[in-house]
């Protein structure tokens with residue numbers, strides 16, 4: 001488990017900066033509003049199938065990690081936390097939505113703990129965290145740049161940062177533009193995810209879940225054959241996974 005350090009002064013400064021910087025930012029969707037229904041998607045036939053494909057790709061990136069400790073950014077209801085724990089990781093999941101965290105805690109996931117805190121002001125010391133993962137959460141963080149700089153600050157050199165994100169170029173995202181949950185989200189493109197991770201080291205970005213038509217029946221959606229390297233199919237893949245090892249100074 002991760003050790004939380006006391007650096008209230010630093011957190012206070014973070015809050016102040018956040019108030020100033022956020023004045024021009026849009027308010028992101030409040031996940032507390034859908035916390036009790038959030039996991040329903042994963043129980044639908046389409047949600048179940050997509051979940052398998054996304055996890056197959058994510059697992060390939062997890063295999064690069066040399067230690068079994070994870071900080072999970074925007075852990076929500078703990079759906080992915082459970083996956084990480086089943087794959088042998090000890091996980092600390094953080095999220096700002098207390099009702100999402102309440103759902104996660106109810107699952108009693110072994111080797112997992114949860115904290116209500118913002119990725120924009122992480123309560124950990126510099127270079128203290130072994131590895132960091134974020135699954136479809138960076139898109140929903142109001143000050144994404146601040147969160148990424150906090151992730152960079154707390155990650156140990158040699159540790160991995162793995163991001164699962166929704167691809168702006170996929171047809172599914174285009175169909176979500178008026179959806180209140182997604183309309184203010186900052187989706188990635190393979191290129192923007194690559195650029196975000198380049199700050200840490202040399203990234204790998206891949207994609208999966210190619211959906212020619214988001215309304216299509218499950219059988220029409222192409223399966224894991226669509227996991228492909230950056231230059232191939234993944235510009236249309238709905239789910240991108242990028243990983244990077246933080247370079248040593």
Ligand SMILES: C[S@@+](CC[C@H](N)C(=O)[O-])C[C@H]1O[C@@H](n2cnc3c(N)ncnc32)[C@H](O)[C@@H]1O
Pocket residue numbers: 031032073074075076077078079080094095096097100117118119120134135136137138140141142
């Ligand atoms: C789409 S949900 C993803 C939840 C989970 N990772 C999953 O894939 O099921 C996005 C999550 O990011 C969280 N989030 C938004 N802003 C955040 C912030 N500043 N710090 C931490 N979590 C945040 C939301 O509360 C929400 O639970």
